[in-house]
Amino acid sequence: MPPTDTPGDTPADKPADKPADKPADKNDAKPGAPLADRVDVVVIGAGPAGLMAARALRERGVDFAVIDKKSCIGLPLACGEGVLLHEIEGLGLDFDLHEYGTLSRRQVFVYGALQKRFSIDTFELNRPAFERALAEPVLPQLRLDTRLLDVTETPEAVFVKTSDGTIRARMAILAKGPDDKLPRKLGMTSRRHEMVVAYGGRYEGCDLPDLTWRIDLLDGFGTLNYFWIFPYTATKANVGLGYLNRPGLGINLRREFERVAATQPSLRGARMTLEVGGSIPVSGALDRTFTDRLLACGDFAGHVGALGDGIYYAMAGGKLAGEIAAGAVKRGEFGRDALRVYETRWRAQFGGPLKAGIAFRNILDRAVRAGVALALVRLIPAPLGPAILFDGKLRRTLGLVDRLLPRLPV
Ligand SMILES: Cc1cc2nc3c(=O)[nH]c(=O)nc-3n(C[C@H](O)[C@H](O)[C@H](O)COP(=O)(O)OP(=O)(O)OC[C@H]3O[C@@H](n4cnc5c(N)ncnc54)[C@H](O)[C@@H]3O)c2cc1C
Structure with a gap:
């Protein structure tokens, strides 16, 4: 597999040639509801955003379908799997989050010889297992191996063209992850996203006795970058390198990742068990996250934190999108004036931190x-x-x- 420097060509799109981690084992359920040709709401994408939207629709008794191009929930893994515990707990999930991750309260930010220690409630998810738990209540409506080909809105309906036929719906929720073309086609933005590209993997055989999370800012990249080690246990961690991509950088991401990983004492003798990688849109939200019959959430909407932390925003935005869509369907009220409330509400909930x-x-x-980051970080x-x-x-x-x-x- 060639190293990646391009957002569209991510290692996560391709199967890893290394043995998969355990979470993949249980992931063989392939829900396959027959694809209805008419529903009230279609959710496009079964990541954290789409699954939260689907849960909200289900709780409100709305007729919906979820489609996703992938074959397994939660895999391939394109994530460092790190979240803040209190943020995810604040979403009121109906299962015990602690079964799906490990809490740590020690973090260190490293820049050369400078080390900044702090303490927050970072939580390392087993994301594939967590996503299966999220998907559980909506499995009957979930259709995998079904790729979105196009979305068209008319005054009466939205038509979702898939690899398995076209669905006519009253609304659609766009939760298909990073996409540079569709938001522009739908008039939701005129800009391209800026992307962080990231590569790494799950490692076993690490030496992380106190579960300290580590984030390094590295010199020599000429762009903002970060190398992370997020432990699941004292011997297992999610490790990766991401950088803000811009034309002409010429960085060989995989080689750089391997070079930096080799310098880490805690990874000496450790081995990669699952490859991780992908692109993350980090330039902020689309200009408009709604149209007459569409709501955008998660990475698709640009609901991603500055360093590519998007799980919480995807879940919070997806939940809101599901709630607003359910209300619109029940009242039979569509159009921009009716759906604008979605944008008002997500901005109130998490627009501030995003900005x-x-x-x-x-x-x-x-x-x-400019070569002055050390002074800034020191301050x-x-x-x-x-x-x-x-x-x-x-x-x-x-x-x-x-x-x-x-x-x-x-
Ligand atoms: C390497 C890496 C590390 C990261 N680390 C962290 C981290 O530590 N913490 C954090 O909070 N965030 C992290 N993120 C970001 C986080 O993974 C995303 O913000 C989050 O997954 C967004 O959720 P989502 O549901 O919007 O999109 P996704 O999780 O991308 O889900 C979108 C779904 O849509 C499906 N899909 C895509 N195209 C189509 C199509 N044409 N038809 C049908 N289905 C389609 C996909 O298969 C996928 O299942 C990381 C991202 C990367 C790439």
């Missing part, structure tokens, strides 16, 4: 490119980074700095 994180990331990226008190990224602190100040900086010659 603050992106401003922070832009500033850090400029500092990396930032350790807990402030997570407070900005996850709680949206200093939003106004950062926004102002972010707007002023491009005027300086960097």
Whole structure:
């Protein structure tokens, strides 16, 4: 497999040639509801966003279908699997989250010789198993191996063309992950997403006795980057390298990942058991996340934090999209004026942290490119980074700095 430097050509799209981790074993259930040609709502994509939307539709008794191109829920794995426990718990899931991950309260941010320690409730998910638990209640409506080919809206309906026929629906929820073309075709944005590209894997045989999460900012990339080690146990971790992609960087991601991994004492003698990789849209939300009969959520909508942390946003946005779609179907009220409330509500729930994180990331990226990141990182008190990224602190100040900086010659 060639190393990847292009968002569209990700290792996650291809099967790993290494033995798969255990979570894959139980993942052989292939729900296959016959594809209805008419439903009230079609959910496109069965990741965290689509599954939360589907759950909300089910709870409200709406007739819906979920389609996904993949053959197994949760795989291939394109994720570092790290979340904040309190964020996911705040979504009110009906199963015990602790069965699907490991809590850690020790984190270290490393930049060269500089180490910043902080303590938050980071939680390392077993994402394939977690997604199967999310999917459980909606399995009868879930159709795998079914690829979206096109979406067309008319005043009366939305037509979802798939590899297995066309579904006519009253609404559709777009939760198919990163997509650079469809949002523009549907008039939801005029911009392309900026992408972080990332590669790594699950490792066994690590030496991580105190379960400390580690995030390194690396020199020499000429762009914002991060190398992560997120432990599941003292001997297992999710490890990866991501960087903000821009034309002409010429980075060989897989080779760089292997080079950096080889320098980590905690990975000495460890081996990769499952390959992980993919692209993450990190430039913020689409200009509009609704049309007359469509709602966009998750990565598709650009609901991703500044460093590519998208699981919580996907779940929160997906849940809201399902709730709003159910209300619209029950009242028979569609159109932009009826669906605008979706955007108002997600902005109120997590729009602030998204904005603050992106401003922070832009500033850090400029500092990396200008060679002054060390000074900036030194200045930032350790807990402030997570407070900005996850709680949206200093939003106004950062926004102002972010707007002023491009005027300086960097
Ligand atoms: C390498 C990497 C590491 C990451 N690490 C973290 C992390 O540690 N923490 C975190 O919070 N986030 C992380 N993220 C981001 C996180 O994985 C995403 O933000 C999250 O998965 C978004 O969920 P989603 O449901 O919107 O999209 P996805 O999880 O991408 O789900 C979309 C679904 O749509 C399906 N689909 C796509 N195209 C079609 C089609 N044409 N037809 C039908 N179905 C289709 C896909 O098969 C997929 O199942 C990482 C991402 C990557 C790539």
